[in-house]
Amino acid sequence: MELYKFLERFVQIPADYRPDLAHPFFYNDAIVATDGFALIRVYQLGLPCKPGSARYINHLDSLFAATPGPCGEQYDVPQCEEHRVTCSDCNGIGCEECDGTGEVIEYKKIAIGPALFNEHLLARLNGLPNCKLHIEHPQRPAWFTFTGGDGLIMPTF
Numbered sequence: 303m304e305l306y307k308f309l310e311r312f313v314q315i316p317a318d319y320r321p322d323l324a325h326p327f328f329y330n331d332a333i334v335a336t337d338g339f340a341l342i343r344v345y346q347l348g349l350p351c352k353p354g355s356a357r358y359i360n361h362l363d364s365l366f367a368a369t370p371g372p373c374g375e376q377y378d379v380p381q382c383e384e385h386r387v388t389c390s391d392c393n394g395i396g397c398e399e400c401d402g403t404g405e406v407i408e409y410k411k412i413a414i415g416p417a418l419f420n421e422h423l424l425a426r427l428n429g430l431p432n433c434k435l436h437i438e439h440p441q442r443p444a445w446f447t448f449t450g451g452d453g454l455i456m457p458t459f
């Protein structure tokens with residue numbers, strides 16, 4: 303049950319954009335959550351979740367086939383935060399751009415080894431037990447590993 307809160311960090315928000323990704327789902331012998339920018343795979347069945355849609359199961363099959371790993375240099379993940387700022391499109395009143403919240407994520411780039419990552423994505427990894435980032439190429443998705451699972455995070459440029 304312990305790892306469920308991490309799965310929730312990786313789901314698609316807002317849900318109506320890609321409803322199939324708005325919840326963790328079963329993938330082979332694991333549970334996956336992703337919003338397309340980062341993905342977590344937890345080998346702990348018995349957590350509440352739904353079956354995956356055939357479309358995204360196929361996407362994941364190709365993604366994992368194209369991204370063998372984890373390999374490359376290994377790094378610790380720094381402590382990161384997701385910063386939110388007032389939406390400049392609506393000045394905080396709420397609009398389509400900010401899903402009516404009046405706030406948007408502030409994008410900050412963090413350098414780790416040869417690669418750059420968005421801080422709000424790295425923040426999702428904070429607290430995962432024994433988490434390491436494996437950077438094989440600065441412009442390809444990087445694997446992260448932790449006790450109980452692994453995942454991929456997209457770099458930025």
Ligand SMILES: [Zn+2]
Nearest residue numbers: 389392397400
């Ligand atoms: Zn707005």
